[in-house]
Amino acid sequence: MEIFVFDGTLEGLLTAVFECYQKKAKDVKIVSEVHHVPDVFKEAFHVISDDVKANRVWKGLAKKLDSNWMKSIYKAFLSEQPATFQDLFEFIRYIIDNQPGAEANFGNRYVLEISQMSHKVHREKHRMEAFIRFQKTADEIFYAHIEPDFNVLPLLIDHFKNRYADQKWIIYDLKRKYGLFYDLEKVEEIAFDFTAEMSPALNALPGNVLDPKEELYALLWKDYFRSVNIPARKNMKLHIRHVPKRYWKYLSEKQG
């Protein structure tokens, strides 16, 4: 068993696969730097991310897998889960070592793991598309912050850009400390420090930076949410299955 330490990027992971074949390594344990605990008795191999090597692996995969599967690899990677890094490593080797079409073998552990993890990440992306609530600021920017389970911001760009083409918006990931800013032309990555009056727990900007009508629409939305409920059908178990409690903090209609 050899230990490969990579830098936590997709490029690094793909480089590790390349190195694995070059070194003719058999059993490899792949660990990202942040999760790596050095072991005195066992030396680890540090993978240095390399564009050319990573690209060769990626292109090789693209020859065998369709674009949906390539997206699944990317989505599973965005889960940032240590176990998924290993599954990805094994899955990629399994695809390279076998004839085209091997990805349909859902009886294979890694095929199933990657397929299921990419679904989980996709579901989190979809939840963000649903549960993000923008607040309009006085300078006409629609702002929302989130703390998703997985690093889904890169997956949200197209959806929000297509949909809100005529308004400026910011979506900020509090957990990973970066965000997306759309300026009516393009989407850029941004990072900023939070001031004290901004409450990260709730999706609520301080009143003095908001558009004068923001309060009205937040109120109308809350009213609407209450009005469409049918008390005779109340079913909280189903409600919570659809909107797990950890997402309530995003939803203005679920506050107070």
Add this chain to the structure above:
Amino acid sequence: MFERIREKLEILADAAKYDVSCSSSGSNRKNENKGLGDAEGTGICHTYTEDGRCVSLLKILLTNHCIYDCAFCVSRRSNDIKRAAFTVDEVVELTMNFYRRNYIEGLFLSSGIFKNADYTMERLVRIVKKLRTEQRFNGYIHLKTIPGASEELLKEAGLYADRMSINLEMPTETGLKLLAPEKSHDDVKKPLDYIQQTITQFSSEKALIKAVPKFVPAGQSTQMVIGATPESDKEIMHMANTFYKDFSLKRVYYSGYIPISNDSRLPVIGSQPPLIRENRLYQTDWLMRFYGFDVKEILNDAHPNLDVDIDPKLSWALRHLEQFPIDVNTADYKMIMRVPGIGVASALKIVQARKFGRLHQDQLKKIGISFNKAKHFIRYADSPLQLRDYESGHIKALILSESSSKYTRIPKNQLSIF
């Protein structure tokens, strides 16, 4: 000033909520003019009510004034309730501002009938036209067709709406005549048919000319109220099947009647809405649309009502044990979909995976089938040797004892007295 618009929204959202359609999918309207919104592809549920229903559209009535007196409807003219009406601009503003904040996927606009059908339809059309042309709104619009409105108005509406619908209300003509003597199923069929024909006409023109405008790209739907009148499940589902076939409907919705009136023709206020029955009807609807079942296999003269304690697929399988067990490693895809506990996605995974080797129990479990249910109907690589055949009553009892069905106990939303 806040108060007036708040009151209107409260009244007109409350009156619209019994229309259960929440779909915002199936359209192909892209944001190509750098406007607001995109209704391409799958729908999104932005939140859920406490009764577990999806909220994806701003669902409101333009007004709850109505010239009709349908016994099952809260807005009937003889009902003593607060009345209100939105202006065209109010609806446009609400829709745009809710959409910009990512609250909704679009607008679901219905209305009580005031003055006459054309007068009402004309107002509805004015709203959707303004949204599409002046506001460059590309979100989803579900518009109610007002029965009796002129064909010119319907045709114009279809150019702006993604989906249109008219409710059948009661599953049979007799039921409808009992509660709404002023209405008939023919009033519904005529406009459904007109819009369906226009959809077909537009799409055949599209094959010849490139620049044909969109016309109701997400198709039509309808809704039936369940449990207000004494129809059998067979009558309901056979009617749904006819409507799916005759008008190429995208969806039929089944809405369990919630008592809102002291009318002696209807269930009394406070009686439990038929939620389980509603769920079983939707399951049947799914079996018809996605699982290749013919409605007659599930509901027929020998079996006119669905079971309450088990789902319709399991019920069908127990009545047809001669077709089971099947071997998942060799059986036809269509037959695998018919196994209780195996869904469309799992069935697909099974037929793909078995090309690489015979499937075992642990693989089937990981693929995500409901194994405890399915195991009575399937064979796999490491199936245990079974010496005798079980009969259906025994299998049913086994499945019910192993699962904690949400329906075996008293409904949660029914008050317990003790």
